[in-house]
Amino acid sequence: MPTANHAILADQFADARDGLTLVAIVPAGIPVTTLKVDVDAQQEKELPLLTESMLRLIGAGVTAPTDLSGLLGFPVDPVRRTLSEGMFRGHIRLDPNSSDGDERVRLTPLGQQVAVEHAAIRPVRERMTFYYDGTLGDIQPYDPALLVQARKAADEDLLKLPAVTTNPVHADDVTPEKLNSLLRADADNRYTVLCVRDVRHPPTPRYLPADLLVYSDPDRKDIEVAVVIDGKISTAHELALISRGGANALGIRVDPPAERPRLNDELELIRVPIATSREKTSSHAMPGAGPGEQGKVVGVSVFDHPRLLEDAITQARDRLLIMSPWIKKSVVNNAFIAKLEGRVRRGVRVDIAYGFSRHDTKCDPEAVGLLEDLSKSYPESFTFSRLNSTHAKVLIYDNTCVTTSFNWLSFQGARDRTYRMEEGNLVTIRSFTDTQYAYFLSRIADERMA
Template sequence: MHSFSPESLLAVRFHNARPGLELVTIIDAALPVALITADVLAQDSKNLPLMDEFVLRLVDHRVTSQHGISGMLGLPERMVDQTLAELFRSDDLRWAPPVPGGEPGNPRLRLTDKGRVTADTAAAVEPVRVNQAVVYDQMLWKVAPYNRDTTVRRGQAEEDGLIMLPVARSGPVEDGDITAADITALLRENGKTDREVLQVKSISQAPSRRVLPVKILVYADEERTEIQLGVVVDGELSHAHELALIGHGGARTLGITVAPPSERPSLNATWRKPGFRCRKSPSTARSKPPSSSAPRTPPRPRRRHWSLRRTRSGPSVSSSTRRSSKKPSPTPGAACCSSPRGSRTRSSPPRSSAS
């Protein structure tokens, strides 16, 4: 089974991420982070809305009128009416008869048995102080959902030749840099939705300097005049880190340059090799007209090849004469013109066609 390296998988995923540019190379880099332990006041979430809880607890403390609840909470009566309707529907509240001597026609609110259990359960859930471990991204200067186990020592990263990404500012992380809302959002992002951070009491930073290994994707055009960088954190392109890197100077700050591409050999060039001759194509030769200033040389006359035939010595005889020289066959019934046997008739020799 074939195994693919992380760089090859990233090249397949993000080679078309920048239209008009090509992925030139992938570089190992290090993102500075800080390991933080925050002392926070947190509370586990309840299955009861906050408004419902306050109304039930006020009714339990004998605030039994709608007007009184609205005044205690400082909310409009219309909002209190909606909450009371929900609690009556869930069988947590009921009407009680008015107090003797009180105003007639003014019923009082009272908890049902189910409502008393609901109020007691909600009152039992109280905020607690816990230590929450987080990873702080020093390039973005914010809490990040990174795994602490994937970080390495800065010294080890420098020995391995990783490029260090810049930080937003120097110095340690302070207490005001981390808020309760930041940690709550981090817990939600990590899938822990049953806890809410109410307050950050204090933070402590680990003394060792840590970094998170990341990848830098280098993109360039064909002429290598435009260079763009992409930062891959936890296997995904991070637009926030890319913008932060541009703010620090981009590729120039990191010392990343792209060499011009090697010249490709021309197809019309002649390459001299032993025993090999490359001739230009006729179409290429015709594409370059001669200069008007250069003298035109007359074309060479073509050399004619004469084929030599071996002929007989003596007069030449035409084909018609050769055919007529054949002895005709005697025709039947014709008189014989031959001389008697023993006598010879001397014929005159034929004229020669040659002079």
């Protein structure tokens, strides 16, 4: 199901492919595996203040323990213990020219480096966490908070992008060079990986939500896809998909555009088409309307529909009517129900009707159940009806009426990945909306299943 954000993406990327039209924006999921990587590494560890100060003084020529104690203001015993630790770590050595009564120390080359960098380097064995992008076949710096479980990806009907391989990730698949390139990007990191010993991960990947842009030429022979992550096109993912067959391998097809519902001649005359959608905010007087009656009549693209539905269930003040042949849980979920209930509790009259045919089974029972439960809680202000048959796709709220070929409460192309341009009409002329509202209420009453 397209989201309200897709209208923004459509504005941003509609012209990203010369000669091609943006046909669909499909919610997608990139398979990501959480890797627990056992490594041998070097760790830079910040020096204790006493150690750092002592190394710097020795480097400046203060080499006797008693002199170091006096300048540092520490008793000689902790100074000698720190010197012994420095010898153990290879930072300090005894001066071969010192006598028994005049013991002196010098910095080793490693100690000189540590004194300059103010950090000690020690070998460690660590288990680190990285994220492996299955589509790219490489680790990436993803935020784990953005990843979703496989079940949620299925519930949201994300198109799962293919992985390079279904084989487990092994130590040979991740190199120290790649790990270190990611670690260096972290300002707080103090590790340098020397060797990858083992890789462990769960059998089921999580998914990084993304958006798949589907472009097509007028003859629907040239279909291209692009992957958008966090509002930016990922060329790496696009090339990875092309190498595996692109849109064809994903089962994506583009059908001819759906026929737009026609308005009466007067409204068709003033309708602003989608091609000039930048003018949608213009108001137009309706010929034959009441004195001073104003409104707008504009074309609605497939990417505008989710935003309009969101506006309806969050901003309707008086009335809300939705007719849609099918209902899917990718649209009607708990968040949708919460917003709809918010309208009902504020006194908005709500009518929702569905049903492609008497024996149709394409609706999700879970989504239907959510609406049934809500209607039982508010029987005076919310009606939910199963119709014998409806092809109508209508959204009416307050002064706005949208007639379209778009399925408001489902996304019919999601199962077989066949997409087409869905176009509608938005009218905000009160007399027209009132007439349409009464007409569709009457249809619901006449076609309601017993």
